[in-house]
Every structure is written in C-alpha cells, then in structure tokens.
Amino acid sequence: MKILLLGQNGQLGWELQRSLAPLGELLALDRSSTSHCGDLSNLDGLVKTVHAFRPDVVVNAAAYTAVDKAESDSATAFLVNELAPEALSRVCAATGAYLVHFSSDYVFDGAGQTPWLETDATGPLNVYGHSKLAGEKGIALHGSRHVIFRTSWVYGMEGGNFAKTMLRLAQERERMTLINDQFGAPTGAALLADVTALALQAPQALTGIYHLAAAGETTWYDYAQYVLAKAKALKPSLNYAVRDFVAVPTSNFPTPAKRPLNSRLNCSRLEQALQLKLPPWQAGVDALLTKIV
Numbered sequence: 001m002k003i004l005l006l007g008q009n010g011q012l013g014w015e016l017q018r019s020l021a022p023l024g025e026l027l028a029l030d031r032s033s034t035s036h037c038g039d040l041s042n043l044d045g046l047v048k049t050v051h052a053f054r055p056d057v058v059v060n061a062a063a064y065t066a067v068d069k070a071e072s073d074s075a076t077a078f079l080v081n082e083l084a085p086e087a088l089s090r091v092c093a094a095t096g097a098y099l100v101h102f103s104s105d106y107v108f109d110g111a112g113q114t115p116w117l118e119t120d121a122t123g124p125l126n127v128y129g130h131s132k133l134a135g136e137k138g139i140a141l142h143g144s145r146h147v148i149f150r151t152s153w154v155y156g157m158e159g160g161n162f163a164k165t166m167l168r169l170a171q172e173r174e175r176m177t178l179i180n181d182q183f184g185a186p187t188g189a190a191l192l193a194d195v196t197a198l199a200l201q202a203p204q205a206l207t208g209i210y211h212l213a214a215a216g217e218t219t220w221y222d223y224a225q226y227v228l229a230k231a232k233a234l235k236p237s238l239n240y241a242v243r244d245f246v247a248v249p250t251s252n253f254p255t256p257a258k259r260p261l262n263s264r265l266n267c268s269r270l271e272q273a274l275q276l277k278l279p280p281w282q283a284g285v286d287a288l289l290t291k292i293v
C-alpha cells in the first residue's frame with residue numbers, strides 16, 4: 001500500500017508516521033517539504049504531488065487549527081480546511097486513491113448533554129468550525145472514496161499539551177481557575193493514529209463520517225484534577241504550590257472564538273464497524289503522564 005501523509009509534524013501527523021509506517025510505502029510531508037509539495041495552501045502543488053506519487057491512500061492530518069486566530073484570518077482557515085481537502089478529494093477521485101481526513105466536534109453548536117451522532121444537525125459557533133464543516137462537505141461533493149474521522153480535545157506526547165500546562169501551573173500558582181461547563185473526552189493522537197491504521201486494514205473500507213474519541217467524558221476542571229492527582233501518585237516528590245481550585249463557566253474566559261459546551265461524541269458507529277472498544281480517556285492520559293512526569 002502506498003500512503004501519502006500530509007501534516008507529518010502536527011500532533012496527529014507525528015503519531016501517524018509511526019502507525020502507518022508498517023502498512024507499506026509511506027511518503028510523509030509537511031508544508032516545507034522539498035521533495036514534493038505538502039503545503040495545503042498550494043492547491044496545484046498538492047494535486048501534482050498526488051499525480052507524481054500515485055498513492056493508494058492519502059491521509060490528511062494537516063489543518064489550520066488556530067481556533068482563535070481563525071476569527072480574524074478566515075481566508076487562510078478556509079483555504080487550508082475547506083479548499084485543500086476539496087482539491088484532495090477531486091484528485092483522489094481522479095486517481096482512485098482513498099482519502100482519510102479528520103474533522104472536529106466544533107462542527108456542532110454544543111447544545112444539550114447528549115453525545116453527538118454522525119447524523120445530528122451541525123451548527124458551528126466559530127470560523128474554525130465553519131471551515132472544518134466546509135471541508136467535510138467539499139470532500140463528499142468531489143466524489144472520492146473517503147472516510148472522515150471527527151474527533152475532540154486532541155493531545156500529543158510531543159510539544160505542549162494541557163497536562164504539561166497544568167503541571168507547570170500547579171507548581172507556579174496557589175490558585176488555579178478552570179472551566180467546568182465544557183464537556184468532552186481528551187483523546188490521544190496515538191489512539192487516533194492507531195485506529196486510523198486499523199481502519200486501513202479493515203476488510204471493508206469505511207465510507208463517510210465516523211466519530212472517533214476516547215470513551216467517557218470530563219470537563220477541563222476535572223481533567224486538570226485528574227492530571228495532578230495521577231502525577232502526584234506517580235511521583236510523590238512533586239511539589240504543588242496550588243491550594244485553591246476554582247471552577248468557572250466558559251463565560252469567565254472570553255476568547256475571540258466561541259467554544260461549544262457539549263463536545264461529547266457518540267462513537268458507536270465506528271466501534272461497530274471496526275469491532276473495537278475505544279478505551280477510557282484516562283488510559284491515554286495515564287500513558288502520557290508516565291512519560292512526562
């Protein structure tokens with residue numbers, strides 16, 4: 001199997017380099033690659049890359065993910081999150097390649113408390129969400145065989161992440177203020193990458209949209225508490241300055257982009273299709289903490 005991976009250095013792209021490597025010949029690119037164009041803002045270049053490499057599968061892990069910045073830079077957000085996936089779908093349809101793409105819980109408006117189904121009505125609250133939804137629609141319109149995994153609250157092992165930030169703040173501050181009315185499941189990029197590799201080996205290729213996130217739910221407030229307690233259990237010598245945790249609503253942290261309150265994703269469709277059981281979110285966070293603490 002020949003696989004073209006775009007966005008190789010993002011949280012997810014990094015893990016996909018690992019999980020896709022055993023499946024065949026892997027060409028992994030980022031925006032500054034010189035052997036082939038991997039820049040999602042260069043649509044002609046992307047198309048040329050697909051024609052030149054002739055992959056069986058294109059996995060697009062690249063995206064414009066700066067949620068707040070997108071509010072004032074919507075042209076770039078839509079170029080990368082809508083027009084590039086659309087161009088990829090067109091060239092995949094022309095060459096027969098299967099397209100794997102990732103989308104977001106931000107396509108929903110965050111109302112209610114029920115985990116979202118793939119068939120639920122969308123209603124993004126911000127430019128990033130609109131651009132991701134437009135990408136989903138563009139892919140479907142342009143005729144490729146494709147699967148789109150919608151996920152939420154992604155963290156990677158490398159670089160910055162929520163757990164590392166909480167550990168640092170807990171050592172620096174006596175008081176931590178955390179949002180307690182957004183609900184979702186922290187999902188490791190490693191889990192996403194492993195499930196993507198499993199999907200590519202499934203006897204029946206997945207088609208359409210599937211929700212993919214770790215099982216269970218939490219809030220940023222409870223997630224932080226979990227991280228700090230677990231880290232202390234792993235390393236009792238850790239010294240926290242924090243004495244006071246304050247739970248606040250999202251409205252206490254005004255940001256340029258509005259965030260959905262309900263980011264719960266119902267992943268049963270994927271579990272049934274691949275005959276798998278998604279692990280609880282704590283399992284991935286435990287693995288992360290074992291590495292970073």
Ligand SMILES: NC(=O)c1ccc[n+]([C@@H]2O[C@H](COP(=O)([O-])OP(=O)(O)OC[C@H]3O[C@@H](n4cnc5c(N)ncnc54)[C@H](OP(=O)(O)O)[C@@H]3O)[C@@H](O)[C@H]2O)c1
Binds near residue numbers: 013065080
């Ligand atoms: N992170 C989350 O919480 C979250 C939640 C739900 C869904 N998702 C979706 O999951 C997927 C993976 O996200 P992630 O967490 O891995 O994001 P990430 O760490 O921000 O990675 C995105 C990658 O895309 C690259 N990129 C941006 N513009 C590009 C361009 N013009 N050409 C080529 N590459 C470009 C970035 O490169 P630079 O670093 O050079 O900019 C970065 O390597 C995305 O589709 C995202 O929308 C993420």
